[in-house]
Amino acid sequence: MLLGVTGGIAAYKSAELVRRLRDAGAQVRVVMTAGATKFVTPLTFQAVSGHRVYGPDIFISESDDGMDHIHLARWADAVVVAPASANFIARLSMGMADDLLASICLATTATVAAAPAMNKEMWSAAATMDNVAKLRARGVHIVGPDAGDQACGEQGLGRMREVNRLVEDIARLFGADGALAGKRVLITAGPTREPIDPVRFISNRSSGKMGVAMAIAAAAEGADVTVVSGPLRVTVPPYIANVAVETAEQMWQAVAERLGETDIFIAAAAVADFRADSVATDKVAKADLGGALKLVPTTDILAAVCKAKPRPFVIGFAAETRDIESRGKEKLDRKGADVMIANPVGQAGTGFDADDNQATMLWHGGRKEFPRARKDELAKQLMSVISERYHAAKNSA
Numbered sequence: 001m002l003l004g005v006t007g008g009i010a011a012y013k014s015a016e017l018v019r020r021l022r023d024a025g026a027q028v029r030v031v032m033t034a035g036a037t038k039f040v041t042p043l044t045f046q047a048v049s050g051h052r053v054y055g056p057d058i059f060i061s062e063s064d065d066g067m068d069h070i071h072l073a074r075w076a077d078a079v080v081v082a083p084a085s086a087n088f089i090a091r092l093s094m095g096m097a098d099d100l101l102a103s104i105c106l107a108t109t110a111t112v113a114a115a116p117a118m119n120k121e122m123w124s125a126a127a128t129m130d131n132v133a134k135l136r137a138r139g140v141h142i143v144g145p146d147a148g149d150q151a152c153g154e155q156g157l158g159r160m161r162e163v164n165r166l167v168e169d170i171a172r173l174f175g176a177d178g179a180l181a182g183k184r185v186l187i188t189a190g191p192t193r194e195p196i197d198p199v200r201f202i203s204n205r206s207s208g209k210m211g212v213a214m215a216i217a218a219a220a221e222g223a224d225v226t227v228v229s230g231p232l233r234v235t236v237p238p239y240i241a242n243v244a245v246e247t248a249e250q251m252w253q254a255v256a257e258r259l260g261e262t263d264i265f266i267a268a269a270a271v272a273d274f275r276a277d278s279v280a281t282d283k284v285a286k287a288d289l290g291g292a293l294k295l296v297p298t299t300d301i302l303a304a305v306c307k308a309k310p311r312p313f314v315i316g317f318a319a320e321t322r323d324i325e326s327r328g329k330e331k332l333d334r335k336g337a338d339v340m341i342a343n344p345v346g347q348a349g350t351g352f353d354a355d356d357n358q359a360t361m362l363w364h365g366g367r368k369e370f371p372r373a374r375k376d377e378l379a380k381q382l383m384s385v386i387s388e389r390y391h392a393a394k395n396s397a
């Protein structure tokens, strides 16, 4: 995502916006206008984006051919200008190419969104209203502004949309024509914790990274996503609904309550297979622990969802240390899922609590290999095939 920052006091909020967009899985490059650099330094955006920041001068180019504006325009999947000042909106509406950001907006074929921020009188001025109407008519998405206290001491319409809401709007906007637009996706993520007594529990090494990456990838395809998660070591972006649970039973209840409104169910959680038969109210003494611990199986959530009527399109993950594909196939058949994603675990660097993963996707009559990649990248590839399989199943039903 290319983030354009223009001159306005709200520019300081855009540093937080970069962080939230990155949390949501976006790669962000920042281009600042001359006005923006009066409010926030490029170094701030360099630090939060992890990339060099581009300034206003179109004639200072990093690329050998001197055409940063074209390369950046082609690189971006989406261009968001936040804050968008009255001056920038006017330049954009006239098709000016008098600085790098305006030139990129003119040269890109990606979707462009602008989050205006200015004094309320500047916003409601006839010139600004005409400019905004022109931009809307050309397909530029105008997000906000919001009403409230303004930096100038006035009250009214002109505040830049709050960062969390802006991220939600951006996610919706850019997923609006995605392959899963309008579909509801329910995903389990992370481990469960099965208590033994007030201080001990049975759990596993799942961090939730894979499940949350799947959720972000589904939202990027336009889906309305809910994650039911055990204790996570990653953040769920604000535009994805998150139901936090602890035990397998709570996870099953949260899933069962939402099944009627789910089109696609993805079981990425590492649900504990067993729980203590009874949970001690007092801490069990070490000497008594071995004898006291009787285990009973938890509900197999994936298998239970597959038996529900009507049931969503169901995807499971199979975590295996050997015979990955044959064991994955056995789970696909035994649990009754539509797709099983078999992933190797127990190797350093991939699987549980790692940033990378690799997988073999299996379905009845087909398979596809996904080589090792970062979980966010892999999730995008997996979601794309899941979406194909889902639509193929719908069309043949």
Ligand code: PMT
Pocket: 188, 190, 191, 205, 206, 207, 208, 209, 210, 211, 248, 267, 268, 269, 270, 271, 272, 273, 298, 299, 300, 301, 302, 303, 315, 316, 317, 318, 319, 320, 331, 343, 345, 351, 352, 353, 354, 357
């Ligand atoms: O969370 P990370 O650190 O990113 O790691 C990701 C992961 C390795 C946990 C993930 O990619 C993964 O493989 N998740 C499934 C782990 C697992 O429990 O696999 P399994 O083979 O034991 O179970 C098969 C399927 O049944 C899974 O979809 C699981 O969610 C589901 N299941 C299992 C038991 C149970 N009681 N209920 C279930 O729904």
